[in-house]
Amino acid sequence: QVRLVESGGGSVQAGGSLRLSCLASGNTASINYMGWFRQAPGNEREGVATIRTRNGSTYYADSVKGRFTISRDNAKNTVYLQMDSLKPEDSAMYYCAATGRSDLTAIQTLRAFNFYPWGQGTQVTVSA
Numbered sequence: 001q002v003r004l005v006e007s008g009g010g011s012v013q014a015g016g017s018l019r020l021s022c023l024a025s026g027n028t029a030s031i032n033y034m035g036w037f038r039q040a041p042g043n044e045r046e047g048v049a050t051i052r053t054r055n056g057s058t059y060y061a062d063s064v065k066g067r068f069t070i071s072r073d074n075a076k077n078t079v080y081l082q083m084d085s086l087k088p089e090d091s092a093m094y095y096c097a098a099t100g101r102s103d104l105t106a107i108q109t110l111r112a113f114n115f116y117p118w119g120q121g122t123q124v125t126v127s128a
Helices: none
Strands: 002-007 010-013 018-026 033-039 046-052 058-060 068-073 078-083 092-099 122-127
Touching: 002 092, 018 033, 018 092, 018 122, 033 068, 033 078, 046 068, 046 078, 058 068
Parallel strands: 010 122
Antiparallel strands: 002 018, 018 078, 033 046, 033 092, 046 058, 068 078, 092 122
């Protein structure tokens, strides 16, 4: 089994930055993709950014391209999400997720139902 623990959320003003971290433990060798998803109240969970852990390929939602950067440190079993130029509409609970699937298309990497397990989430609040 894989366990995921997020950290790094918080409150920031618009235009500011935050970095989220996701530490994976357990059977990490089974992971092919890790990703960040977010969910605001009343909204569906949406993909933000994902990374293929073996080769570092990255995938981003259009809404965060050029502002967010996902990266990984395989030696530390950790994935990061650097969030710059934050906007109030980025406010949400951010979740880390992983999958052992190796057959995902670019679009599928941003679909929450392709990922399990999930972390407990970390709140990001951006004020205007």
